[in-house]
Amino acid sequence: MIRLCDLKISYRIGSRVINAVDGVTLTIPDGSIVGIAGESGCGKSTLMKAIYGDIQAPMHLSGGTIEYGLKGADGRPVTPATIRREWFKSISYVPQSSMNSLNPVIRIRDQFIDFPGTDSNKKRVLERARDYIGRLGLPPEALDSYPHQLSGGMRQRVMIGLATFFQPELIIADEPTTALDVVVQKEILMLLMDLQEQMGNTILVVSHDMGVHYQVTHKMLIMYAGRVVEFGDTESVFADPQHAYTRMLIDSLPTIGDDSMRGAVASAAGAGGDRAYRVEAELIEVKPGHFVARPAARDGAPA
Amino acid sequence: MGVLTYVAKRLGLYFAVLFIGLTITFLLPRLMPINPVDGYIGQLQGRANGMLSVEAIAELRANLEELYGLKGDLFSQYVNYLRRVILHFDFGPSFTYFPQQVSVMILNALPWTLGLLLTATMIAWLLGNMVGLVAGYFHKHKAASVLEFVGILLYPIPYYILAVTLLLLLAYVFPVFPLSPTFPVGQMTPEKIGMIFYNSLLPGLTLVLAGFGWNILSMKALAVATTEEPYVTYARLKGASNWTRMTRYVFRNALLPQVTALALSLGMVFNGALLTEMIFSYPGIGLIMRTAATGGDYNVLYGAITLSIIAVATAGLVIDLIYPLLDPRIRHK
Amino acid sequence: MIVDTKDADPVTMVVPPAPKARASLLWLVNPRLAVGLTILGVMGLGSVVLPLFAPADPSVQASYMRNLPMSQAHWLGTNALGQDIFWFLVFAIRNSLTLGVVVAIGVTIIATIVGLSAGYIGGRFERAVMLVVDTFITIPLLPILIILGALIRGNTSFLTVGFIIIVFGWAWDARTVRSMALSLREREFINMARFSGANTLQILVREVFPYVMAYTLVGFINTILFAINLEATLAVIGLSKVEVPTLGSIIFWALNYNALFTGHHVWLVAPIVATVTLFLGLFLTSTGFNQAFASKRGVA
Numbered sequence: 018m019i020r021l022c023d024l025k026i027s028y029r030i031g032s033r034v035i036n037a038v039d040g041v042t043l044t045i046p047d048g049s050i051v052g053i054a055g056e057s058g059c060g061k062s063t064l065m066k067a068i069y070g071d072i073q074a075p076m077h078l079s080g081g082t083i084e085y086g087l088k089g090a091d092g093r094p095v096t097p098a099t100i101r102r103e104w105f106k107s108i109s110y111v112p113q114s115s116m117n118s119l120n121p122v123i124r125i126r127d128q129f130i131d132f133p134g135t136d137s138n139k140k141r142v143l144e145r146a147r148d149y150i151g152r153l154g155l156p157p158e159a160l161d162s163y164p165h166q167l168s169g170g171m172r173q174r175v176m177i178g179l180a181t182f183f184q185p186e187l188i189i190a191d192e193p194t195t196a197l198d199v200v201v202q203k204e205i206l207m208l209l210m211d212l213q214e215q216m217g218n219t220i221l222v223v224s225h226d227m228g229v230h231y232q233v234t235h236k237m238l239i240m241y242a243g244r245v246v247e248f249g250d251t252e253s254v255f256a257d258p259q260h261a262y263t264r265m266l267i268d269s270l271p272t273i274g275d276d277s278m279r280g281a282v283a284s285a286a287g288a289g290g291d292r293a294y295r296v297e298a299e300l301i302e303v304k305p306g307h308f309v310a311r312p313a314a315r316d317g318a319p320a
Numbered sequence: 321m322g323v324l325t326y327v328a329k330r331l332g333l334y335f336a337v338l339f340i341g342l343t344i345t346f347l348l349p350r351l352m353p354i355n356p357v358d359g360y361i362g363q364l365q366g367r368a369n370g371m372l373s374v375e376a377i378a379e380l381r382a383n384l385e386e387l388y389g390l391k392g393d394l395f396s397q398y399v400n401y402l403r404r405v406i407l408h409f410d411f412g413p414s415f416t417y418f419p420q421q422v423s424v425m426i427l428n429a430l431p432w433t434l435g436l437l438l439t440a441t442m443i444a445w446l447l448g449n450m451v452g453l454v455a456g457y458f459h460k461h462k463a464a465s466v467l468e469f470v471g472i473l474l475y476p477i478p479y480y481i482l483a484v485t486l487l488l489l490l491a492y493v494f495p496v497f498p499l500s501p502t503f504p505v506g507q508m509t510p511e512k513i514g515m516i517f518y519n520s521l522l523p524g525l526t527l528v529l530a531g532f533g534w535n536i537l538s539m540k541a542l543a544v545a546t547t548e549e550p551y552v553t554y555a556r557l558k559g560a561s562n563w564t565r566m567t568r569y570v571f572r573n574a575l576l577p578q579v580t581a582l583a584l585s586l587g588m589v590f591n592g593a594l595l596t597e598m599i600f601s602y603p604g605i606g607l608i609m610r611t612a613a614t615g616g617d618y619n620v621l622y623g624a625i626t627l628s629i630i631a632v633a634t635a636g637l638v639i640d641l642i643y644p645l646l647d648p649r650i651r652h653k
Numbered sequence: 654m655i656v657d658t659k660d661a662d663p664v665t666m667v668v669p670p671a672p673k674a675r676a677s678l679l680w681l682v683n684p685r686l687a688v689g690l691t692i693l694g695v696m697g698l699g700s701v702v703l704p705l706f707a708p709a710d711p712s713v714q715a716s717y718m719r720n721l722p723m724s725q726a727h728w729l730g731t732n733a734l735g736q737d738i739f740w741f742l743v744f745a746i747r748n749s750l751t752l753g754v755v756v757a758i759g760v761t762i763i764a765t766i767v768g769l770s771a772g773y774i775g776g777r778f779e780r781a782v783m784l785v786v787d788t789f790i791t792i793p794l795l796p797i798l799i800i801l802g803a804l805i806r807g808n809t810s811f812l813t814v815g816f817i818i819i820v821f822g823w824a825w826d827a828r829t830v831r832s833m834a835l836s837l838r839e840r841e842f843i844n845m846a847r848f849s850g851a852n853t854l855q856i857l858v859r860e861v862f863p864y865v866m867a868y869t870l871v872g873f874i875n876t877i878l879f880a881i882n883l884e885a886t887l888a889v890i891g892l893s894k895v896e897v898p899t900l901g902s903i904i905f906w907a908l909n910y911n912a913l914f915t916g917h918h919v920w921l922v923a924p925i926v927a928t929v930t931l932f933l934g935l936f937l938t939s940t941g942f943n944q945a946f947a948s949k950r951g952v953a
Contacts, residue, residue, distance in 0.1 A: 069557070101559070102559075104557060104558060104559035105558050110554075110557050112550065112554055112557075116550035116551075116554075117549075117551055118550050118551050118553075118554035119551055120551045120555070120569050121551070121573065121648070121649060122572045122576075122646070122647060122648055122649075123572065124648075131555075131558075131560055131564055132555070132558040132559045132560040132564070133559050133560075133561070163648040163649070163652060165648075165649050165652075333787060336784055336788070337791050341791070344792065348797070348800060472936070472937075472940075473933075475936065476935065476936035477929055477932065478882045478886065478932065479886070480885065480889045480901075480904065481925055484889075484904060484908070484921065485925060488918075488921065488925075584790060584825075584828075586791075587791060587792065587793045587794065588793075590793045591793050591795035591886070594793075594796065595886055595889075595890070598890050599889070609799050610799070610890055612803070613799050613800070613802060613803035613890075613892055616803065618800075621796075621799065621800045622800070625796040625797060625799075628792075628793050629793070629796075632791050632792070632793050633791050636791060
C-alpha cells in the first residue's frame with residue numbers, strides 16, 4: 018500500500034519555482050490497477066517520477082512524504098531516498114510505447130541481464146526469461162533478436178516482460194499503448210490485466226486516453242494543475258463523475274489533450290489553464306471509496 | 321541479404337573509385353602545359369653543355385616517351401597504362417635513381433608509412449574517443465569542459481604547425497629528441513630498431529596530437545546526444561550502472577557515426593602523414609614524393625600518387641566492411 | 654561511405670547546451686563567436702589596412718640588414734634574406750586570407766549546386782554524382798598538389814594553387830549540402846508551410862534559408878581554414894611560389910635557412926603564432942555561429 022501525504026514536487030526554472038505536484042494526499046491500495054488521467058502538464062508524469070524515485074535536478078521533493086509499505090533487502094522500510102535500490106526488483110517501469118527504449122545494437126536477451134536487479138547467475142536468468150516470454154505471446158526467438166527486428170507491439174511486450182519478470186510489487190506504466198495501433202493496444206492491455214491478476218501486484222497506468230482507463234483499471238485518479246481532482250473506483254467515476262473536469266474528460270472520449278504539449282512543465286496547467294477546474298488539495302469522500310476535491314477558493318489561488 | 325548487398329555496393333564503389341583515380345592520374349601529366357620529357361631533356365642538355373647531337377636527343381626522346389608511356393595516341397596510351405599498372409604494378413624506372421624501378425622504391429617505403437600512419441591513427445582514434453566519451457557522458461561536470469577545451473585547442477592547428485612546434489619544443493627548447501632524426505636501413509638489429517622507434521616518436525606524436533583533438537570533439541558531441549536517447553534513460557531506470565550505460569549503451573551507439581567519420585577523413589589523415597614525414601625526414605612515401613618533386617622524377621610521383629589513392633581507398637573499404645560488424649541493423653534485414 | 658550519417662564534420666556537431674534565452678538579435682552573440690569574430694576582425698582589417706602603410710615591398714630580398722633583432726624600426730626584426738619579418742607577415746596574412754576566401758567562395762558555389770541538385774533530384778542522377786563526390790573525397794589532395802607543384806614548378810601564380818584546391822576540394826562540402834538537402838526534403842515544416850498557404854518564396858525565405866544559412870556559413874568558414882591550410886602545406890614543402898608571402902612560405906624559408914639552428918626563433922615562431930591565432934579565430938567563429946544557430950532553432 019502506497020501512501021502519499023501532502024506530496025509536493027517542484028521544479029526550479031531560473032528564479033521561478035513551479036509546483037508540478039502541489040499537495041497530493043492519497044492511498045493506493047495493493048493488488049489493483051490504478052489509472053491516472055489528466056491532460057498534459059497536469060503533473061501525472063511528475064507524480065509517477067516521484068513515486069518511482071527518479072527525482073533529479075531541477076526537480077525536487079519540496080514537501081510531504083511517500084510511504085511505500087515495502088521492505089528493502091536490508092529489512093528496513095523503503096523511503097524515497099532508498100527506492101532506487103529497488104528498481105526492477107520490487108518496483109518497475111514500462112516506458113511509452115513510442116520510445117525506442119531498447120539498445121539498438123545489443124540483443125534483447127542481453128538486455129535482460131545487464132542491470133543489477135537480475136540474479137548473479139546470468140545463465141539461470143536467461144533460461145527463466147526464455148520460459149517467461151512465451152507467456153507474453155512472444156516467440157522464443159524474440160530473445161535472440163535485435164530490437165529493430167521486432168514490431169512495435171512485440172517490443173512493447175518485451176518491455177512488459179522486462180518489467181514483470183522479477184515479480185515486482187509495483188509497476189508504473191507510462192502511456193504504454195500510445196502509438197500502437199488499436200488492435201495491438203487491446204492485446205497489450207489484456208496482457209497487462211492478465212499479468213496483474215496472476216501476480217496480484219499494483220499497476221499504475223498513466224494515460225491521457227480515457228478509453229484505456231475504462232478498459233483496464235480498477236480505480237481512477239484524475240489530476241489537474243498538480244492536484245487530485247477525483248479518485249475512486251473506475252466504475253463509479255465513469256458512471257457518476259463528481260467533478261466538472263472529470264465529466265469533461267469522459268465526454269471527450271476517446272482522446273483528449275494536446276499532444277504537442279507533451280513533456281511541457283506544469284506551467285501549462287499550473288500557471289495558467291482554466292481556472293474553473295482548480296481545486297483545493299484536500300479530498301472529500303462523497304460516496305464510499307469515491308473522493309473529490311473542492312473547487313479552489315476565489316480567484317483560483319491554491320490553498 | 322542486407323549484408324551481401326551492402327558489401328557488393330561497397331566493393332563496386334571501391335573499384336569505381338580506383339578506376340577513376342587511375343584515370344585522373346593518367347590524365348594529369350597529359351593536361352599539363354609542360355611536357356616532362358622536354359623538361360628532362362632540357363635538364364640533360366643543360367648538364368651536357370650542348371654536347372648532345374640531334375640524333376642523340378631524338379633517340380633519347382623516343383626512349384623517354386617509351387618509358388613515360390607517351391607514345392601513340394591517347395587511347396592506346398591509356399590502355400597500356402592501365403595494363404601496366406593493374407597487371408604488373410609497374411610505373412617504370414625512376415629517373416633520379418635509374419634504373420631502380422619505381423614500384424620497388426615505393427614498396428620499400430610503404431611499410432614505414434603504413435607503420436607510422438596506422439599506429440598513430442589508431443592511438444589518436446582510441447584515445448580521442450575514450451576521452452570524448454567520458455567528457456560527453458559526464459558533460460555536466462566542469463572537467464568535461466576542460467577536456468573539450470583541449471580538443472578545441474588542438475583541432476584547428478594544422479599538421480605542419482604542430483610538427484614544427486613539436487620540433488621546436490621537444491628537439492630545440494627541451495632537447496628530448498634529435499633535431500634531424502636518422503633512420504637506419506638495411507638489416508635490422510635490436511639496436512637499430514630501438515633507434516627507429518626513438519626517432520619515430522616525434523612524428524608519431526605529431527600525428528597523434530593532430531587527430532586527437534578532432535576525435536575528442538566529435539565523440540563528445542555524439543556522446544552528449546546519445547546519452548539523451550530514450551534507451552539510455554531506460555537503462556538508467558533499470559538500475560544499470562554508469563559504467564554499463566557509458567560503454568554498452570552510449571559508446572556502442574556513438575561509435576557508429578564515428579567509424580563512418582573516420583572512413584571519410586582518411587584522405588586528410590593521409591595528407592597529414594605525408595607532410596609529417598617530409599618535415600621529419602621519415603623514410604616513407606612522403607619523403608620519396610618530396611625528393612621526387614624537387615628532382616623532377618615524375619615516374620616516382622605518379623607511382624606514389626597511385627599508391628596513395630589505392631591506400632586511402634582500401635583503408636576506407638576495410639573500415640566500411642567492418643561497419644556491419646558493429647551495427648546489427650545493417651547485418652540483419 | 655554508403656551508410657549516410659548526418660555529418661562527419663565535428664564542427665557542425667559541436668553543439669554545446671544553449672545558454673539562457675536571449676532577446677532579439679542577441680541570440681547571435683555568444684562568447685565563442687565574440688572572441689572568434691574579434692580575432693578575425695583584427696587580423697582581417699589589419700591585413701587589408703596595414704599594407705597601405707608598408708614602407709616597401711616586403712618580398713624584395715636584401716632590403717635591409719640581415720638577421721636584425723626586434724627593434725623600433727623592425728618590430729619583429731629581419732630575417733636571413735634581409736626582409737622585414739613583420740611586414741612580410743602582414744602581407745602573408747593578407748595573401749593567405751585572400752586565397753582562403755576566394756577558394757571558399759568557389760567551393761561553396763560548386764558544392765551547393767552539386768549537393769542541392771543531387772539531394773533534390775535523387776535517383777540515378779544522385780547516385781552518379783555521389784560516386785564522383787566519393788571519388789574526389791578519397792583521392793588525397795596533397796599528393797596531387799605535390800605533383801602539380803612539381804610539374805609547374807613555382808611558375809604557378811599564387812591563385813592557380815587556389816584554383817586547383819577548388820577543383821579538388823569541393824567534394825566534402827557537396828556531401829554535407831546533399832545531406833542537408835535530403836533532410837530538408839523530409840522536413841515537416843516545409844510541407845506544413847506549403848499547406849498553410851505560404852507561397853514558394855515565403856517558404857524559401859522564412860523556412861529554408863535560415864536552416865541552410867547556418868550550415869553554409871559554417872561550411873564557408875571551414876573551407877577558408879582548409880584552403881589556407883592546404884596552400885600553406887604546399888608552401889612549407891616548397892612547392893608553390895614561395896617568393897610570394899604567405900603563412901606557409903614564411904615557414905618554408907625559416908626552415909630552409911635553419912632558423913632553429915641559427916637561433917633566429919622569431920622568424921619561425923611569429924608565423925606559427927599568427928597561423929594558430931588565425932585558425933583559432935576561424936574555428937571559434939565557425940563553432941560560434943553553429944552554436945548560435947542551433948540554440949535559435951532550439952536544438953541544443
